[in-house]
Amino acid sequence: MPLTSRERVLTALAHEEPDRVPIVIGVSNATGIKMAPYRELKRIIGVDAPETYMYDWPELGTAAVDEATMRRLHVDVRGVLDLEPAAVLERNRTREPHSDYINSWGSGAVEIAPDDWFPMVEPLADATTLDAIERYPWPDMDDPTRVAHMGAEAARLADDGEYAIMATPWLLFPLERAFAMQGMSRFLMNAALEPEFAEALLRKIASLCERLMGHVLDVLGDDVDIIKIGDDLGTQQRLLMSPTMYRSMLKPVHAEFIASIRRRTKARIFFHTDGDVFQLIDDLVEIGVDILNPIQTSAGKMADLAALKRRYGDALTVCGAIDTQRILPHGTPDEVRAEVRRVIGELAPGGGYLLSSVHTIMNDVPAANILAMVDAVEAYGTYPLAAR
Amino acid sequence: MTERSEADILDALYRHILGGEAEPSVADVQEGLGRGVRPTVLLFESMIPALDEVGRRFESGEYFLPEMLIAARAMRASMEVLRPHMSATDAPSLGTVVMGTVAGDIHDIGKDMVDIMLEGAGFTIVDLGVNVAAARFVDAIREHHPAVVGMSAFLTTTMPQIGRTIAAIRAADLRDEVRIIIGGAPINDAFAMEVGADGYAPDASSAVRVTKALLA
Numbered sequence: 001m002p003l004t005s006r007e008r009v010l011t012a013l014a015h016e017e018p019d020r021v022p023i024v025i026g027v028s029n030a031t032g033i034k035m036a037p038y039r040e041l042k043r044i045i046g047v048d049a050p051e052t053y054m055y056d057w058p059e060l061g062t063a064a065v066d067e068a069t070m071r072r073l074h075v076d077v078r079g080v081l082d083l084e085p086a087a088v089l090e091r092n093r094t095r096e097p098h099s100d101y102i103n104s105w106g107s108g109a110v111e112i113a114p115d116d117w118f119p120m121v122e123p124l125a126d127a128t129t130l131d132a133i134e135r136y137p138w139p140d141m142d143d144p145t146r147v148a149h150m151g152a153e154a155a156r157l158a159d160d161g162e163y164a165i166m167a168t169p170w171l172l173f174p175l176e177r178a179f180a181m182q183g184m185s186r187f188l189m190n191a192a193l194e195p196e197f198a199e200a201l202l203r204k205i206a207s208l209c210e211r212l213m214g215h216v217l218d219v220l221g222d223d224v225d226i227i228k229i230g231d232d233l234g235t236q237q238r239l240l241m242s243p244t245m246y247r248s249m250l251k252p253v254h255a256e257f258i259a260s261i262r263r264r265t266k267a268r269i270f271f272h273t274d275g276d277v278f279q280l281i282d283d284l285v286e287i288g289v290d291i292l293n294p295i296q297t298s299a300g301k302m303a304d305l306a307a308l309k310r311r312y313g314d315a316l317t318v319c320g321a322i323d324t325q326r327i328l329p330h331g332t333p334d335e336v337r338a339e340v341r342r343v344i345g346e347l348a349p350g351g352g353y354l355l356s357s358v359h360t361i362m363n364d365v366p367a368a369n370i371l372a373m374v375d376a377v378e379a380y381g382t383y384p385l386a387a388r
Numbered sequence: 389m390t391e392r393s394e395a396d397i398l399d400a401l402y403r404h405i406l407g408g409e410a411e412p413s414v415a416d417v418q419e420g421l422g423r424g425v426r427p428t429v430l431l432f433e434s435m436i437p438a439l440d441e442v443g444r445r446f447e448s449g450e451y452f453l454p455e456m457l458i459a460a461r462a463m464r465a466s467m468e469v470l471r472p473h474m475s476a477t478d479a480p481s482l483g484t485v486v487m488g489t490v491a492g493d494i495h496d497i498g499k500d501m502v503d504i505m506l507e508g509a510g511f512t513i514v515d516l517g518v519n520v521a522a523a524r525f526v527d528a529i530r531e532h533h534p535a536v537v538g539m540s541a542f543l544t545t546t547m548p549q550i551g552r553t554i555a556a557i558r559a560a561d562l563r564d565e566v567r568i569i570i571g572g573a574p575i576n577d578a579f580a581m582e583v584g585a586d587g588y589a590p591d592a593s594s595a596v597r598v599t600k601a602l603l604a
Binding site for chain 1: 408449451452453454455457458461491492494497500519543544545548573574590591
């Protein structure tokens with residue numbers, strides 16, 4: 001009997017070989033598809049489904065991928081997403097067209113060109129004191145409309161039993177939130193000049209993340225296999241901050257966040273972190289990360305998939321690694337297939353690999369390349385893998 | 389308190405910029421000027437060597453973004469105090485560089501670092517900011533007659549704007565008047581060749597080398 005998708009994922013996570021390499025696309029923003037390629041994809045495969053946005057958040061631009069398309073893409077995981085409080089969603093739905101989108105944190109996005117939104121509303125831009133953190137009107141994480149819908153969705157998926165379930169609550173990356181509140185360069189300067197403030201801000205944010213995650217775990221109960229969290233720690237060529245700064249300021253925050261999740265659930269910890277983070281992988285393993293994403297192969301040492309597999313293949317499952325900076329947007333379908341074959345050859349032996357694009361499939365990716373990617377998994381990702 | 393010697397001031401200014409301490413850096417410049425130290429001595433013997441060392445430490449992996457950002461801020465604050473005391477002949481500009489992040493993109497950290505490093509190296513910077521339309525680059529070339537135009541794009545979806553901006557510069561018959569250098573996360577040498585740029589720099593300190601080489 002063929003494996004269910006969930007069995008396929010759980011086998012790979014157990015570092016054993018399932019029947020084929022599992023696929024994770026369209027499940028969270030980090031593995032998502034932007035609206036333009038989604039629209040084209042539906043047209044090519046003849047699916048008629050409404051164009052709705054992930055998290056009911058049009059400014060994010062990421063499609064809530066319909067079930068028929070998910071099946072055509074052979075996706076083995078289904079996401080269960082939280083929502084911003086109903087009042088915040090309603091306020092944004094009814095706001096003046098083209099005016100800034102402000103989320104429950106008070107941070108938000110500005111429309112710099114039609115339908116092109118960038119996070120530029122930074123409510124704590126000038127803050128450098130503990131008092132400013134104290135006085136800020138932080139979001140209410142106890143608002144029941146954030147998570148009320150998640151329990152039934154997860155229960156339905158669990159009853160069905162076909163797919164692995166990934167909980168992907170949004171806006172819960174502590175460093176990303178600090179950047180959103182202050183602006184990236186301002187927060188990084190504070191991290192260097194005002195470490196006590198920077199650390200306090202991270203801890204305040206993390207306490208809110210933990211609070212909301214607690215509610216998410218409450219409503220999900222046992223109906224969840226994977227919990228997605230993260231923070232972007234790398235740039236194109238190196239780490240964003242020194243290992244010393246990471247270890248003193250942010251690692252304890254991540255460690256406590258993960259520990260608070262692990263105390264509550266057996267679900268695996270999926271950690272999203274862009275860029276070249278090779279130097280910090282030992283740290284992430286140490287604090288309890290099970291699945292590392294997105295393996296940005298275009299960034300520095302992350303290109304060395306053989307070293308990644310050799311050093312971390314036993315400790316970590318990796319998810320991602322199909323390049324979105326060159327191959328998916330600019331490659332031909334043949335190049336996409338060749339890359340899928342190459343990456344599977346490096347990462348999939350023995351299990352421990354979930355195939356996905358490196359971060360969101362952006363508006364410059366032809367839908368034909370998305371199909372080439374997933375269909376190549378059938379061709380090259382069926383176990384036992386062909387000898388390389 | 390005993391007065392600091394000129395050498396002590398120069399040494400302190402170097403260390404304060406390297407360590408990203410803006411207020412002490414400014415105080416060093418002010419004390420130096422008050423003591424009659426020539427502006428060019430402060431600039432060439434402390435500030436620029438400090439910035440060179442920042443670049444070296446960034447490339448070698450001792451410095452990361454936070455350290456580089458605060459050093460750049462200290463340099464900028466010191467330059468603001470120093471500049472009114474410099475005459476055009478003190479430190480002739482190596483040329484004007486028009487900088488900007490291309491249309492549809494608002495990422496500016498990398499561009500801002502390039503600004504600081506190029507300014508420290510002696511170039512005059514005209515920064516057009518972020519989300520800069522091709523026509524604004526063209527207008528700025530007409531207005532400022534730069535030797536070099538620097539463009540940044542952080543996203544694969546905004547990279548094509550670099551090509552479009554270069555095409556607009558060409559269409560305005562200005563391509564032969566400027567050298568074009570590009571950068572940003574997804575950019576590489578091959579892309580620079582493809583869109584007809586003159587150079588590519590992966591980070592701010594190499595941007596100085598590439599720019600100088602283009603004008604040599």
